[in-house]
Amino acid sequence: MPLECIGEELRLKLLGAIEAGGTKFVCGIGYEDGTILERASFPTTTPEETMALVFEYFRDKAVEAVGIGSFGPIDPVPGSPTYGYITTTPKPHWGGYNLVGAVRAELNVPVGFDTDVNGAALGESLWGAAQGLESCLYITVGTGIGAGAVVHGELIHGLSHPEMGHIYVRRHPDDRYEGFCPYHGDCLEGVAAGPAIGARWGKPAAELEAGHPAWEMEAHYLAHALMNYVLVLSPQRIVMGGGVMKQSHLFPLIRTQLQELLAGYVQHASLKDGIDRYVVPPGLGDNAGLAGALALARMAAEKN
Ligand SMILES: Nc1ncnc2c1ncn2[C@@H]1O[C@H](COP(=O)(O)OP(=O)(O)OP(=O)(O)O)[C@@H](O)[C@H]1O
């Protein structure tokens, strides 16, 4: 093989990543091996304003593909008439916005598009806490709750994307809080996302001490959710991120309650002695979101 061809084969693709969030858009560039080279953050205001800053950022970067991990709901199903759109978000100005179309028109490269949590699941499976596994689930517990999953190396889509944050979970017997989800009231997000903890206990979640009863209740709700995910998807690992999971003492509480709920029904070493390696924090830490978008760019570059 001529030397220049070997050089070409070894060259890592330079990719663009956009973590599209409800409060900020984080943009970055990195290589297809997951290395992030640089990043910049822009406030989420109107599509016109925010996207002008995003395009300005990427203008001279010469990326070969872009990945977008987005807040939702979105339409990630290729071939659908609204593929690439943010669909019905309550976020003003962004409902019905064709995010992929805008990025494609401006940058003219392949675009990978999925939910932020599907992206994070892919990133964790390629480069983080679920490396080498066929499947994993990523759940974020923050202002909202969302989860994404990789199965056989692919992200799950169907009618649209999974909405695993809005499942119903058994109420904690001592919980009188009605839940804040505008659609469902006391779905998982309604009773267990950060704002629910703050509203229930009259204090921001970050200010509640480790021994506070809030955490046993939080673990109750999250363990119920994880039980459902284990039963429905049988993921080989569950990665838990987001602001609320910064309370690292939640992990042992959740693991124990998950084992109690499953009651030995699903037989696997990962759910017994291996539980500490089964329910884990993100291997990519606070980079999980941006690395996830980079992973989506890599997938788009490969599929093109
Ligand atoms: N150290 C902490 N301990 C407990 N809760 C926290 C902590 N830090 C942030 N939170 C809670 O997490 C929520 C913010 O979540 P996060 O930091 O994941 O940001 P976000 O991007 O707004 O969330 P989302 O991904 O849902 O949009 C807030 O409700 C806050 O109360």
Ligand SMILES: [Zn+2]
């Ligand atoms: Zn809901």
